[in-house]
Amino acid sequence: MSAITFQNLSFGYRRHHKVLRQLNGEVPAQKLTAILGPNGCGKSTLVKCLMRLHQPQQGEIKLMDRALGDYAHKELARTLAYVAQSSQAIFPMDVYSTVMLGRKPHVSWRPGRADHQKVRAAIADMGLTDKMLTLLEELSGGEQQRVQVARALAQEPAVLLLDEPTANLDLKYQKEVMQLLRRVVEQGITVAAVLHDVNLALRYADHFILMKQGEILAQGGPAVLTEKNLALLYETPLTCLTKDGNTWFQAWGTG
Amino acid sequence: MQKPRQQKRKQHLLLLLMLVLLLLLILPALALGSSDLGLREIADALIKGDDAGVQQIVLGIRLPRVLAALMAGAALSISGAVIQTVIRNPLGSPYTLGLSAASMFGAALAIVMLGHWARQAQLGMLANNPWLISASAFLFGLLCALFITGIARWRGASPETLIMAGIIISALFGSATSLLQYLSDDVELAAIVSWMFGDLGKATPQNVRIMALALLPALLWFLANTFSLSTLHAGDEVAASLGIRVNRLRMLSVVVASLITAVTVAFFGVIAFVGLIIPHITRRLLGFGEGVVLTGSALLGALFLLASDLLARTLVAPVVLPVGIITSFVGAPFFLYLLFHRLPKRP
Numbered sequence: 082m083s084a085i086t087f088q089n090l091s092f093g094y095r096r097h098h099k100v101l102r103q104l105n106g107e108v109p110a111q112k113l114t115a116i117l118g119p120n121g122c123g124k125s126t127l128v129k130c131l132m133r134l135h136q137p138q139q140g141e142i143k144l145m146d147r148a149l150g151d152y153a154h155k156e157l158a159r160t161l162a163y164v165a166q167s168s169q170a171i172f173p174m175d176v177y178s179t180v181m182l183g184r185k186p187h188v189s190w191r192p193g194r195a196d197h198q199k200v201r202a203a204i205a206d207m208g209l210t211d212k213m214l215t216l217l218e219e220l221s222g223g224e225q226q227r228v229q230v231a232r233a234l235a236q237e238p239a240v241l242l243l244d245e246p247t248a249n250l251d252l253k254y255q256k257e258v259m260q261l262l263r264r265v266v267e268q269g270i271t272v273a274a275v276l277h278d279v280n281l282a283l284r285y286a287d288h289f290i291l292m293k294q295g296e297i298l299a300q301g302g303p304a305v306l307t308e309k310n311l312a313l314l315y316e317t318p319l320t321c322l323t324k325d326g327n328t329w330f331q332a333w334g335t336g
Numbered sequence: 337m338q339k340p341r342q343q344k345r346k347q348h349l350l351l352l353l354m355l356v357l358l359l360l361l362i363l364p365a366l367a368l369g370s371s372d373l374g375l376r377e378i379a380d381a382l383i384k385g386d387d388a389g390v391q392q393i394v395l396g397i398r399l400p401r402v403l404a405a406l407m408a409g410a411a412l413s414i415s416g417a418v419i420q421t422v423i424r425n426p427l428g429s430p431y432t433l434g435l436s437a438a439s440m441f442g443a444a445l446a447i448v449m450l451g452h453w454a455r456q457a458q459l460g461m462l463a464n465n466p467w468l469i470s471a472s473a474f475l476f477g478l479l480c481a482l483f484i485t486g487i488a489r490w491r492g493a494s495p496e497t498l499i500m501a502g503i504i505i506s507a508l509f510g511s512a513t514s515l516l517q518y519l520s521d522d523v524e525l526a527a528i529v530s531w532m533f534g535d536l537g538k539a540t541p542q543n544v545r546i547m548a549l550a551l552l553p554a555l556l557w558f559l560a561n562t563f564s565l566s567t568l569h570a571g572d573e574v575a576a577s578l579g580i581r582v583n584r585l586r587m588l589s590v591v592v593a594s595l596i597t598a599v600t601v602a603f604f605g606v607i608a609f610v611g612l613i614i615p616h617i618t619r620r621l622l623g624f625g626e627g628v629v630l631t632g633s634a635l636l637g638a639l640f641l642l643a644s645d646l647l648a649r650t651l652v653a654p655v656v657l658p659v660g661i662i663t664s665f666v667g668a669p670f671f672l673y674l675l676f677h678r679l680p681k682r683p
Contacts, residue, residue, distance in 0.1 A: 134573055158579030170569045171424045174624050182567050185578040191563060191627070214343060232570075236578070 083107040083143075084240045084271035085131055090140035092130050100126045102295040104140070108240070108288070113266045114273040115282035118292035119315055124275040125166065125244050127292065131273075132163050132242055145239065158186035162233035164226075164243040173216045176228050180204055183235030200235055207231040207261070223254030230261060234270075241265060243274040247281065259285040279311060279319075280329045306330070347622050347632075354635040358406075361642050365402045366394060368649055396541065404539035405645045405659070406638040407547045408600045409610060410555070413637025415593035416611030417618070417629055418558060421565050422589045423498045429611040430597035433498065433590070434505030435480050436608075439601035441509040442476030443469050443531045444516045448524050469531065470543070470602040477598025480505055484594075485587045498590070534607030534660025536645050543603045550599045554592045555634065562627035565589065569624075607660045609667025610637055617670075 085108040093099040100123045108114045108131075116124045129135045131142060133149055142149040144160060152160065162183070170179075180203055184196040192200075204213055207227040217225055226246055233241050246262070247255040255278065262272050263285055276282045282289065289305050291298040291314050298314055299305040311319045311330060319330045366378050371393055373381075381391040416429040423433075430436060446469040454465075487501045517528055558565070564585055567575040572582050597611065618632040641659065644666065648657040 129573070132573075132577055134576055154581060155579040158577060161577070163574065163577035165571060165573050170571075171420075171426060172569060172619055172624065174569055178566070178624050179570070182570055182574075182578060185563060185567055185580070188563060190560065232574075 082110045084110040085142065085144055085273070087131070087142045088140055090127075090130060090137050090142065092126060092135055092137045092139075099138075100295050101130065101137070104295075104297055106290055106297055106300050108271060108273045110271050111266060111269055112271065112287040113262055113285060114271075114288040114290060115286035116273060116275045116290045116292060117277075117279060117282055117314070118298075122292045123295045124292055127290075128163075128242050128244050128273070128275055132161060133157060134163075155186045158236060160239050162236040162238035162241045164229045164233050164241070164246060166244040166248060170217065173218055175214050175216055176204060176209055176220075176231075177213045179217060179228055180231045180235050183232040186236055199237070203231040203235040206234065221254065222250045223257045226250070226254070226258050227261060230258075230265065234265065238270065240271040240273070243272070245275050245277065247276065247278065255281055279306065282306075283328065283330070343623065347625075347628050350622055351628070351632055351635065354632065354639060358635060358639045358642070361639065361646065362402055365405070365642055365646050366398050368646065369393070369398060400539040400541050400544045401536050401645070402642065403544045404536050404547070404604060405642040407544065407551050408536070408604055408607060409614075409637035409639070409641030410634040411547070411551050411596040411600050411637075412607060412610040412641075413614035413618075413633040414555065414558060414630055415597045417615035417633040418565065418589050418593045419611075420615055421568055421626065422586045424568065424571075425499055426616070427612070428499065430594060431506075431608070431611060433480070433484055433502035433594065434509065435477050435484075435594050435597055436601060436606050437506040437509035437513070438480030439473040439477035439598055440532060440606055441513045441516075442473040443602075443605070444513045444520075444528045445476070446472035447527045447531070448516045448520045451524055451527075473531075474598050474602035476509075477594065477601060480509075481591050481594030481598070485590055530658075531605045532660075533658035534605040534663070535658040536604055536641075536648075537656060537658075538604055547599055547603065550596055554596045555630075557592055558589075558630055559627065561585070561589075562625075562630060566626045605658070605660060607641070608664045609671060610641060610663055613667050613671050614640055 086106070088105050090101055090104040091099055092101040104127065116127065118124050126135065130137050131144075131149075133142075133152075144152065144157075149157075177200065180200050181192060181196070183203070184192050184200060188196055201210075201213075204210055207230060209224065209227060209231065212220065212224065217228060220228065230241075230243075230246075243262070246258050250258065259281055262274060266272050266287075274286075276286075283303060283306055288300070288302060290300045291305060291310060293314055299310050308319055308321050308330075315332070317332055319332050322329055322331055363375060363378075367373050367375060373390060373393065377387070377390050378394055381387060381394045412430070419428040419430060419433065420426055422428075425432075446465075450465075450468055450472070484498060484501050484505065487497065513528075517525055520528060564580055567578050567580050568582070568585070570578075576582050600607070614637040615629065615633050618629055618636050621636075622628050622632045641663070644662040645659045648659045648662045651657060651662075
């Protein structure tokens, strides 16, 4: 079953320059989908179209078998949550206030007792209870991403879209964020994330969408991550290595 | 937004302290002036109405001035706080958006052009008429707000677009006002300069009532939208993903904030720095949460302007200084201090 499907999806920031060209694809339900591709191939643009932050010029997007355009603003926000590539607040905010923003789609004026309980639960779920009143800027990169995921989970969505959640993080925090996303999937939430690291995607994702120059090169399970596909995708030869049952790709030393 | 209990209690205590200080400052503000009045005389005038002369001084002059200080301070501070949030810029204020310059031009235009026309048409009562000057300042302030929001909508309402539009408008109206000053005679020049200093001495029961009519609905609208406004702190894309119609919220907020500022400028002239520094001080004192920041800004802005006006009336008594001079002298160095110590402290 698919959480999101898109057909003939085209989008461009300028009329005659299409960033996305006639895309057809799906984000399977309750799985972790990695959207991979070189810089500027349209990964983030695809996520923004799926979030309805951009209006496609052509094609159809369906969320839970309903046209995306049929969702009211609040209804969409209760179904689909988004973690942006960078979310820099102008005025410092603490963890609690940030996560509370996630309750907005469920609240018309001010949050009630139940909203506060859900915020506390989301913070606890991300292991941030002792940092509830800490300013975001005082947290590590990994912790900041956890806060953004907690904010998105406080929305109680069925689908979570993330734009480069591991960007600017060191190896430890990249691993931490991906483990966190796996836990989110285990809670029954569909996750799709734009990623740059093929090996990180291979280790944690279930489904892959490979994008190049605004088109989908290949999509499916781990089987689509082949030396041939990845060499085509990144325009550099990659070698697939296997040791102790683990597989990874290496771009160095292959010419 | 409700916060964990301890932090919330601290915020409420600070808000209460501001309110108490404000109430305490109202009494000397009513008592001080060219006629020395005791607190008992003021109370009698307000409650019993025994002495018509004292009642006239208190109800006709001093109370409108105090109420004008409270409302103008609250209006400018709320405008500043909201604009800083919606354009995601700590330097945002009605002044940064060019509203002040536009209103100032409106006042200068009314003083010079209407003055000329009235004298030629033998309608002396229209020359230097404060109502016409106020209406013109208000009209240009409103036009500026509509122009800014129109540009913002056309260009996608980005914070950078709004600030750039504000800079261009300020430069344009500043030049136009300079041209009017250059063309005006000595009397008109004096009138323009007088308007450029914010002065609460222009407060009357009537313009205080009009201000209240503009300020109260605006305040209620902002308080009803505090949670939506808070989401803008996370950025436009995240706010939109939370179900907020970002452009619409930004446009409405800028128009409402600009309108209450235009009303203030129209009646009392340009009172600088209040809209810029008070929201910063409030955030340093109270922390975050738009509801707390807006309420705190309103209280602190009222307190600041009332204290500044008290200082303006007593510093070189019996001469009464325009309050705009005091706010500039206090505000400019404080704003510099804020620039160098940007990191807000926890409550």
